[in-house]
Amino acid sequence: MILVTGATGNVGRRVVERLVAAGHGVRAVTRDPGRAKLPAVVEVVAADLADPETLRPHLAGVDAVFLIWPFVEPATAARLAPRVAAVLAAAGSPRVVYVSAATAEADPDSFWAVVERAVMASGLPWTMLRPTGIATNTLGWAPAIRAEGVVRWPYGTAARSMVHEDDIAAVAVDALTSDRHDRRTYVLSGPQTVTQAEQVRLIGAAIGRDLRWQEVPAEAVRPMLSVAMGSAAFADAALAGWAAMAETPEQVTGDVAAVLGRPARTFADWAADHAADFA
16 A cells, blocks of 8 residues: 555646556545545545644554655744655554755755655654756646747746656555665656757647747746745745756766666657647
């Protein structure tokens, strides 16, 4: 039995689908089970990481936990993550596969790093997945693409190694169902860097439209990002990261290929898979 948090999100949903297809039992955690549209064979339960004790009734017989952390404030992670880890450890020490971020090591004060340390300190078996840019984040451009065919955004020359969410899910499922990844950390990226402006062109190619990138100052999107990300500090960190990647491209790793035995999918592959989201 695999417990999946974030089961209705972009990565979590793919994890659920892959586990079900492979014949594994899945218990999906959501705050509102009535609204979760998941396969009928999935056991959907109500719990909230903001109240770690709500997890406890759902851990019987659980062999592994897929962990998505929903809170971006480091102070919140410092308060809650050790309690979540303690509840999991008390339930028989299931393997934990945590989706962190490629920046976790360089930014030890980030919520990603705080949660990593809490899981590691708990004595639980763990695997850390550190994706670079997750390609589904570009779905935020979809309304502008549909309406105008123009993406107004800063740092068009920022070169990102965007990773397909299904590649993250495939690695996660392998880690959830095998002990060969215990105490391993993987940095998951796409196979190449693609600038943000080029990402827009590739989305256009996937939907058969000529799309246009329009460079705007960072200050023009900062208020919207602060709201969307739930934290002004988190938005500022994202903008600083894109500025840095305009000078130094995001890293490319072979970890997806090493785990899955096939190359990571390209951003063009991702755009083709998501063409309907932008059309």
